[in-house]
Amino acid sequence: MGLTNFPNGITSMGVPVLGNNKDISGTTYFVDGNCGSDGNNGKDIARPFKTLAVAFAASHADIARGSDRWARRNTIYIAGDSFEEDLVILPQKTDVIGVGSFNGQDKGANILGNHAPVNAGMGCRFYNVGFESVTTGTIMTLTGACWGAQFNHCEYRAIGTLTAANAIDTTACPALKIIDCDFIGGFSGDVIGIGAGAVDGLVIKGNRILGGANDGIIVTGTTTMTTGRMGLIADNDIYVAGVTINDGDDDTIVVSGNNLISDAATGTASLNVDDRLCANNWITDATKAGPWPRLDDT
Numbered sequence: 001m002g003l004t005n006f007p008n009g010i011t012s013m014g015v016p017v018l019g020n021n022k023d024i025s026g027t028t029y030f031v032d033g034n035c036g037s038d039g040n041n042g043k044d045i046a047r048p049f050k051t052l053a054v055a056f057a058a059s060h061a062d063i064a065r066g067s068d069r070w071a072r073r074n075t076i077y078i079a080g081d082s083f084e085e086d087l088v089i090l091p092q093k094t095d096v097i098g099v100g101s102f103n104g105q106d107k108g109a110n111i112l113g114n115h116a117p118v119n120a121g122m123g124c125r126f127y128n129v130g131f132e133s134v135t136t137g138t139i140m141t142l143t144g145a146c147w148g149a150q151f152n153h154c155e156y157r158a159i160g161t162l163t164a165a166n167a168i169d170t171t172a173c174p175a176l177k178i179i180d181c182d183f184i185g186g187f188s189g190d191v192i193g194i195g196a197g198a199v200d201g202l203v204i205k206g207n208r209i210l211g212g213a214n215d216g217i218i219v220t221g222t223t224t225m226t227t228g229r230m231g232l233i234a235d236n237d238i239y240v241a242g243v244t245i246n247d248g249d250d251d252t253i254v255v256s257g258n259n260l261i262s263d264a265a266t267g268t269a270s271l272n273v274d275d276r277l278c279a280n281n282w283i284t285d286a287t288k289a290g291p292w293p294r295l296d297d298t
Contacts, residue, residue, distance in 0.1 A: 026072035026093070027062050031055045033080025033109075045077075052078065052085050052111070059091035060119065073123075082110040084134070090121025090146055098129040098154075105130055107155050114164075116141040125150040132157045133164035136188070142170040144197065150177040158185030163213075165189035171221070172197025174229075180206045186213035191240065196221025199252050202231030212240035216260075219248030230254055230277075244283065246272040256280055260292075 029042040029049065036042075036050035042058060049055040059074045073093050079100030098108030107130035114137045124146065131154065133139045139156055142149055156167035166189045170176055183191050191212045192204065209216050216238045225231065231253040238244045244260040246268075247253045255278045262270035262285040270285035275293040283292045 026069070026074035027059065029055050029059055029074065029076045031076060031078040031080065031083075033078075033083050036080065052083050052087065053089070056087070056089050056091040056094075056096075059094045060089060060121070063091070063093050078109045078129070080109065082112050082132075084112045086113040087111070087115040087117055089119040090117045090124040090149065092119075092121050093123040095125045095127060096129065097127045102130060105155070114139060114141075117146055118143075119145060121146045121149065123148040125152065126154055127152045128154065130155045130157065131167075132159070133162060136162055136165060138166040138169045138189075138193075139164050140168045142168065142173045142176065144172040144174070146176075147173055148175040149173065150179070151181055152177070153180045155182045155184065156191075158183075158187040163188055166193050167191050169193040169195065171195030174198040175201035177201075177203045178205075178207060179203065181208075183207065183209040184211065186211055188213050190215045190218040190220070192217045194219045194221075194223065194248070197224060198226070199223045199231040200225045200227075200229035202253070204231075204233045205235050207236045209236065209238040209240065212242075214241060215243040216240045216245055218243060218246045219250070219253070221248075223248050223250045223252045225252045232256070233258065243269065244271050247274055247277070249274050251277065253277065254279075258282075260284070262286070 030045050032048040036048040038050050038054040040047040040049060042049035042055055055076050059076055063069050075095045077097050077099050081102050100108050102110045108128045110130040112132050112134050114133055114135055131139050158164040163186055167183050191209050217233055233253060233255045235257045237259045239261040241263045244262050245255055247255055255273045258281045260283045264270040265286050266288040271283050278293055281292045
């Protein structure tokens with residue numbers, strides 16, 4: 001089936017953004033921050049929820065309510081300029097899709113807040129959503145409770161007077177995927193921080209990190225993986241003031257095909273990776289430019 005199985009057609013909210021078909025196995029919800037009401041049931045485009053918190057809780061509970069739902073995938077379409085909410089839960093096995101428009105930004109909806117979900121929000125996937133901080137803290141903090149979370153074609157912004165320290169900080173969150181996203185502005189810390197614990201199936205691929213005031217993708221603790229499920233940092237364009245990538249030297253992450261620019265001098269100040277698990281990268285820093293690993297191993 002296509003994307004017009006609802007009153008007025010979902011295309012009126014800016015869909016399709018994922019191709020010609022949608023996963024119809026689960027329940028579909030709608031959220032509009034401008035005209036919605038949390039008194040609605042959110043299942044009709046004409047009667048959307050108003051807040052993400054209510055929609056996320058509804059979808060999360062819907063997946064958990066019985067065996068006929070456990071293997072399904074729900075969908076939440078969100079529109080309405082900026083949602084000013086700190087997300088404390090992520091809806092399990094749910095696609096959250098930004099639709100419509102948000103000022104002149106590329107993404108369909110914007111979320112203002114600092115998020116540290118604590119529930120078992122496994123398999124939650126965001127598409128076409130913008131994120132901004134309302135403090136100098138981290139925008140998105142993820143732990144193993146959110147394993148399998150994804151961010152696809154999203155945008156993280158550290159702009160204005162409150163510059164976020166980090167865009168994403170993840171600890172022991174296997175199967176996390178960050179794909180085709182933009183990270184914009186002078187993040188004051190690590191744009192993406194990877195803490196201690198499992199990185200099985202981690203994929204950070206095809207992103208653009210442009211303008212971090214400090215470091216880019218940084219492993220900050222001892223990472224682990226099992227059964228050969230290594231992490232991957234690949235095909236990213238990164239420009240930061242300091243270290244572009246630090247893989248932690250734990251033999252858990254492959255670093256391949258990245259274009260890297262740093263204001264720091266050649267060496268671990270601009271790129272700190274295990275050459276044995278590294279291939280086809282290009283680094284331009286304050287003192288040298290060329291492929292990495294280099295043939296002269298300097």
